[in-house]
Amino acid sequence: MISITSAELNYLVFRYLHESGFTHSAFAFGYEGGINKSAIDGNLVPPGALVRFVQKGIQYLELEADLSSTSGDMDDDFSFLQPLDLITKDPYELQKIIKAKKENMQKDRFEENGKHHNEYNQENEREHAQETEKEKKGREKEQEQDKERIEKDREREKGKDKEKAQQDHFNREKCEDKVITEYEENGTFGGTEPMDISTSSTSLPCDISSCDVTILEGHTSEVFACAWSPSGSLLASGSGDSSARIWTIVDGPSSSSAQNGSANVVVLKHFRGRTNEKSKDVTTLDWSGDGTLLATGSYDGQARIWSRDGELRSTLNKHKGPIFSLKWNKKGDYLLSGSVDKTAIVWDIKTGEWKQQFEFHSGPTLDVDWRNNLSFATCSTDSTINVCKVGENRPIKTFSGHQGEVNAIKWDPTGSLLASCSDDYTAKIWSMKQDKYLHDLKEHIKEIYTIRWSPTGPGTNNPNQQLLLASASFDSTIKLWDVELGRLISSLNGHRDPVYSVAFSPNGEYLASGSMDKCMHIWSVKEAKIVKTYTGNGGIFEVCWNKEGDKVAACFANNIVCVLDFRM
Template structure:
């Protein structure tokens, strides 16, 4: 996302592509169509999305043109930079993009692929380096805040910290007994990993053994996230629970058991200590295949409320920058915007496919949603 962008045209038509999907109850600001899809969105100083699944082996950086809601596009469709993960004219499915992350400054983009390579790109699409050591697909990729290290987690059961300046492996961590599904930095030198082996490890650069090993989940651990201060680690699992962990204890601090099916993802609110909204309460959100999103009071370990508006599994959730709203996307083809304070839906957007990722811009007045029909939509949100 570009912070200065004030609006996006109502409808954008792409040469050689037909428009797919339609959003209701709100002006559609833009639709970006790609031939195949991987469901992932991220935000930076420009709008980026990667859609890939059926052998496209590319990622794209889109620069959204200026325009006001309801206006037409004078200069054609958004400009895009194609990041090809293959050479020649034939796409290589083994290079399909699986994950991505911008550095903190929004100047470098890292992508992870099914071929086990991580790649670092400039904003104009130049391949800066290829990081090769994993022996299986990379499922998670994160920059540290300082921007000098990149962390990757792979099906090969290992996590690797890369020296971004040299492109060399700084250290490989081989603690898991099964594929690593997610990784998350605690600070510039320590991080956590989770796996299908039900385990969570907290690691530190330079240490040959885990700082902490967290055992407690009875199913695959799908996602982990440190809170804004780096003092609490949240995790969610196929065992239908979300848990909170602290380095002070060997066992989980809280065990959240309200969901009835697998929990796919979790998100911390951008509120409380360590955020731009320090006077508001810190909460944790969890999204589940039971069609619900739940908010948790992490101070006392109790549920705050349950958002029950979806009819099918919920794959994506994202808090607005001020923490007042939560967007949720589901296989039911709906994206709901919830008032966190009131616990109710304030807006609903309907599309032509299941939604697998949602993302707010930095101003909190636009939301991008990634649909299963190869479409990414940017919609206007103003209360």
């Protein structure tokens, strides 16, 4: 990988976005020690997207020759934008920002010029002298009214703070009373009271009480991924601190916090030295079907296999770039990985060696998903999807139809339908029986980051419920789709910032969502509204349910993992 400075990389980022009309869903970010640092003015983004952007920037660098030799001609427009603007503003808003700041700069230059400065002051004095006494009084009256409004606002804020403090005190007392009552009546702290679901569309969401939240502390950087083991009460998390952790979550009501030194966590270090190595940040992880092994993928391009006790079983080293996604097949004898090096690799777990490398994409491989124990799908920044099979030297199917990066792919529970989502604002549903998509789902107005199938319909534990697809977008909404008819069922509008993760409960009745607005919502799928909500102190990268459906985990940008009790 070519070595470039942060200034050069930022210029690459700007030039790429500028020349493509600011329409791409990539990110601007800092660069530390040659390794990407996933922080944008305190707002964190998933590592996969960052590495994707680095790769594109380097491709642009190679086409434009040596950037350093032309750095004196850099476009000044970049200096008017903050990195966060490139994520949160559309092209029209960015153009307005640049125009406004240019006008302000011209005004400042005008004022700095001696002659113009005097003319400017003289004009102001003339205008001031021409003001009537009535206008002065009018301004004074407006100032008095402004003071009165400010004072009233302060009084209202004081009242709100007092009311909030009283409510918090009441909630704490209620929480303590509930736990004590349950213990006295049942001899245990385990509560099974049904959740209150409001039937009014105008009712406020129900905040999850602090006594129903366990905060897992110990990571020293943003937590990008989390996943429950399919067996037992183990929760894995992967972080930018170059480590993964396996937490043992006790049954029953949550405790307030679990510190780093507790005996309920095993730390899986991806570095050997005393200090963390940023190149080994954990980007993705996945449990084997029987819950005995955990696979982690890292920026260093290596996949690692761990026992549930934290023992490193094997290191899988063949990729030449960061790993974006890892998936076990159902049988548990193969592990599939996708990387920025444009390839996917199937690993033989028994031998600890690679079985086959698939080099069919012209851009980074963003996501992979098994169809069955031998065949799988891959998607890429090259806008295509390949369906491959172990032992075959060419894709058995290639789907082309997206007009932008394909960010995620998922097979339905039976392996008959494949869903995909893209930067082109659409999700699509494909069948192996035809080349063109079955349905083109177009209701989102910004990039779609991820998708999930409901655990319902034929071949699932909930065969009598309708099969649904959920899509989560940078437009802050989640949409539920009828996959048989290819139409929108409902739009879940409760977040204020991009939604990075969604997950259905095991019974398919609820959907959890996590967003950069720091909120995790739990929605009733049938009623299409929020029934529970939790607000943390950082953006949320991933949410997941345990197999029983009574706990939801969420990982945050402020280095913590939360486990929420959810009693239905």
